[in-house]
Amino acid sequence: MNRFEPNLRIPGPTSLPDAVREAGARQMVNHRGPEFAILQNRIVDRLKAAFKTQNDVLILTAAGTGGLEAAIVNFLSPGDKVLSVTIGAFGDRFAKIATTYGAEVTKVASEWGKAADTVKVREALEAGGGWKAVLLTQNETSTAVTNPIAELAAIVKAAAPDALIIVDAISGLGAVPFETDAWDLDVVVSGSQKAWMVAPGLCFVSVSPRAWQAAAVAKMPRFYFDLAAHKTSAESGQTPWTPAVAVMFQLDVALDLIEQETLPEIWKRHAAVGAAVRAGLTTLGFKLLADPAYASDAVTGAWVPEGIEWKTFNGKLRKLGLVVAGGQGALKGKIFRIGHLGHVTVPAILNAIAVLEQTMIELDQPVQPGAAVAAAQVAALKSLQLAK
């Protein structure tokens, strides 16, 4: 029997295309030399294109959480009023970073599975005053919900025009439509191991001129994540501290692939795989976590069926080569999440649905063989048809 590579369906690190993988095996170069400067400048130009921004985009050697920390400590001072719009574990984390560094944080939280409540956000902004920043999550990986960032940003602009809009777009940017400049977003964070199809180790932060003005007077302490130091170094194609060179090599190749496929086609592909996963899971009888109106096309969360242990369920999936993610926080052991971002195709999703179908049959669940795979395939084709 053939051995297949496991189907890595977690919402990051995502599976790497071969050409990207292989670039991780290149020999090191001098990170202060001309070859590296050319590489970095070429990467930054294409990151800007994908962020859809003319703002600076800076590259940090860190996990996405490091990018979130940079997005707080560079622009705020202790005591600053911050509105945290949180819809899950990563929104809560973002708020906690701001609190840790002394910001006065007010939370507008949604029930997990729901998008941000635009009415409550407007009310909270109008009830207070002197907001220095609003923290938003584009794609909440813990609940598989994508927020309407354009709409939320417009509300902030109207109700608190002086507040910086700071967006965690770690797991959604590059997978679903996103417009940094058209939506007038001040600070946007993304991470290499998500839709970028690259190993973890790098994150990217875009900074608007307005945000740079805030940085000039912001008093939270920062050194490793000092973005002004990163901007100065970037002017000569460098980073202030030694960058994750091998991950940069991978990113360079991944950006080639993204450029070749084009963003609109990538978004269509993600819409199709998102539709396929939701149709397949629903046909199998799974209850989805996310409000259907805001279901993420990058990740899907579903409840583990009642009466079935998460460990048993996950063990069976793993035996059939499917690697999914568990729940986070209060949802640990209760839900599972399927990542479908970055290097993902409809056939890869059909494989995942087939494994889930087989597992449900083994667990004596009322499942009609083949139906889920068929439903997923049809949903994907319909999505692609509509997108034409």
Next chain:
Amino acid sequence: MNRFEPNLRIPGPTSLPDAVREAGARQMVNHRGPEFAILQNRIVDRLKAAFKTQNDVLILTAAGTGGLEAAIVNFLSPGDKVLSVTIGAFGDRFAKIATTYGAEVTKVASEWGKAADTVKVREALEAGGGWKAVLLTQNETSTAVTNPIAELAAIVKAAAPDALIIVDAISGLGAVPFETDAWDLDVVVSGSQKAWMVAPGLCFVSVSPRAWQAAAVAKMPRFYFDLAAHKTSAESGQTPWTPAVAVMFQLDVALDLIEQETLPEIWKRHAAVGAAVRAGLTTLGFKLLADPAYASDAVTGAWVPEGIEWKTFNGKLRKLGLVVAGGQGALKGKIFRIGHLGHVTVPAILNAIAVLEQTMIELDQPVQPGAAVAAAQVAALKSLQLAK
């Protein structure tokens, strides 16, 4: 004519052995799954062996500077008295991080090229009181000097027994003898792209029980670099934020190679290449930066000959395939540095000396063809002979 790979002789990122390079091309895995936990635990065990410690060793996704920040913010509070023993750019950086987060820093600085002045360190410690920490640099990459850490640690223990000893061992650990526990060091930092022969992106921090006690009451803000969170995650073979998985794959292979060669043999090899570089450069008429008594066996700095522009000099080296590092801070354009740590052999150093010899001849310097290569070879053989 054959094309050779450039001889990358900068003090990090260092050149990678083929098996290490290739591990960077592996497909991603679930960083919350059992395979990753096994990998991380195996890595941590061998890092502890190389650090020569029973203390916790935690893995952070960051450049070495991130490790230095972690070594400050986890153990100190604003207003804490810190003695910074600095002998170059990286010692100054370490002090600046402490100042940035509000420590009250007193510097004992050496002239660049000298090791720490043990008398001045003792006097400074005795002159003050209430020292919370002493910051030491093991191997100062900017000046190519290795400090006598055992001796310095003993002085701190005698004069300020309550002070934590925090050591930047980024560029020396794994290249030259180092004993975390025997020297009673509380916090030690190293970085993947140095003697470990791995791409940049990871750093390692060892933490003594005494340092953990300090961490429990330390008030400097921290989130991404929170070592307590790393310790908690490490207990289940994880990291709190997504780790640089591809660099972990490389580190796993590099630790195999280190285990096979054994630390004593690695130290002998570094002593030999250090002796070879110094003999070759001296024979070519270069003036070395470092005090010979404390010359580093991981990196060597030498003055660019008078009347020769750094850019011209470096351009000629590059054309012959030799990549060296320039000077830092006040030494920019005045010195060059040759890295000889990690994956380095005597023949690789002879290649570098040959290129330097050829360049000096092209620049009409009074050089006897072949003499420098011969001197380097003899010095290496002598060093290896003595070490037997």
